[in-house]
Amino acid sequence: MLPTAGSEPQRAAPADLLAGLPEEILTGHVLAGLPARDVVRTSVLSSRPWRNLWESVPNLDVDLDGVRGWDSAAAFLQHCAAPVGRVRIRGVPRSHCHLADDWVRLVAGKSPPSLSLALPSPPAAALPSLFACDPNALAELKLESCGLPSPPSGFAGFRSLITLDLDNVVLYGERGWAQLEAMIAATAPTLEQLRLADIAFRGVAGDWAIQAPNLRRLVLRLCIGSSGLSRDLGSLPKLEYASVLLCDLDKDNRDCTRLLTALSSVRELELGYFDSATYQDTFGDENTPVSSIAEQMLRLLPDAGLVRNLEYFYMNRISCSPNDMNFIKHIVLYARNLKLASMDLFEFSTKTTVDAARELIGIEKGSPAAEVCFNRGDFCV
Incomplete structure (x- = not known):
């Protein structure tokens, strides 16, 4: 029927072109290229079938920096699909530092290739859950104002690290200096960038050295006496x-x-x-x-x-x-x-x-x- 004079033609609702795409296309290609914040925002503001779609998107880049709702951070990390991409947590209020290891535990089970965690100091919150990260997946580790206890028995180190950055990190083990040396040595075949700033040990520092023959970039901010760093850095031919x-x-x-x-x-x-x-x-x-x-x-x-x-x-x-x-x-x-x-x-x-x-x-x-x-x-x- 033709529209009568003075009336406006009815317009068809715009087609939702994305709604017809298979879920694996949406999660693996359309949404996977966005930061986690944008993926969640897109899901919340979209139609009902999209509401929880972000929970199925793999390799999300998670950036928690000064967020408002730190109490909900654990729930968010728990619902992220595995594997996750780069994980960055900064701007944490001092009142929530005790939750840091819980966040790391939730992230560790999702095989992150990159993990960066910066906390206010002091105190240096211990992160025993860090050793649950996939040692073959973790390629970048940056910790600031954190504490590392002794690794569990049988832990062979993060063997795929390319970048290691420890800033104001306390090693709580009885032989923390040996733990640090072993941590660096375990990455020897792959480690290219190393930054050590204001490293501290619970007890008296022993004598340790840097064993990383493939290292290309080195940043040291240490008091050599209190840190225990050996005067022999080892062979660094590619530095x-x-x-x-x-x-x-x-x-x-x-x-x-x-x-x-x-x-x-x-x-x-x-x-x-x-x-x-x-x-x-x-x-x-x-x-x-x-x-x-x-x-x-x-x-x-x-x-x-x-x-x-x-x-x-x-x-x-x-x-x-x-x-x-x-x-x-x-x-x-x-x-x-x-x-x-x-x-x-x-x-x-x-x-x-x-x-x-x-x-x-x-x-x-x-x-x-x-x-x-x-x-x-x-x-x-």
Whole structure:
């Protein structure tokens, strides 16, 4: 029947093109490419057949960052389909830190390839459930302000880790230092990136070393005395980048030759607070002992090829003491592939960037194209 004058034609309801797709297409292709937050939101706002569809979507990237309803986090993780994708939990209120191990337990059973958990500190909540993660699936592990108890008997380690990042992590086992060494050694065939910052042990730290011959990136933020890190890092022939802050190397005038030669293959090197003489210009006196670490590095430069591959060199918060300046001059002289040497001055340094730059005028360069600059805040010379 034709519409009468003045009336509007009836419009057919738009077809739901997605509703006709098989569920395996919806969950495996359409929704699987979205972050978990968007998948759940799409399901909630869609028609009834979609309401719980997100619970069947595999490989979801779960990102819980400062969410409002932390009390419902466990239920959400429990209903995620296995396997999950990357799992990231951050912004947790201190009042909910005690639930962290429950969350890890729910995630561990879903074979995550990547797990990142950051908690407020202190306290460092223990995570015994971490060892329930599939050791063949976990390729990336990042923990901040967490605690690790001793692994269960028979646990052979996370053998597929490519990235390990431990920041302000406490190892609660009686031999926590040995546990950390074994954890790194178990990943030796695959580990490429390692970051250790402010590692602590329940008891006295023993002597441990880094055993990761395929390591490419290394970041250390440790007090070498209290952490127990051995002066022998082991052989790191593939190391390309190293950022090292070992703030008490010189307290016992120890020999750090092996530690330094482990860095000899790097193309990019960042050093900070490695020389206690950094503070002599401001806080020291004539009886303050001269640090040995700079002297050891100076001896190694021409003989051990410490900087044979070095292209980028950074020093953080230095005072441009005589030791600092002598070391910089030797870096510039022996690093034949050097492209940039950048030094960041300590805020209380008695020298200005101009004063420091003048000391290097006319020095011989191993790489004529090398750029050398001194920074102080936003000012660079």
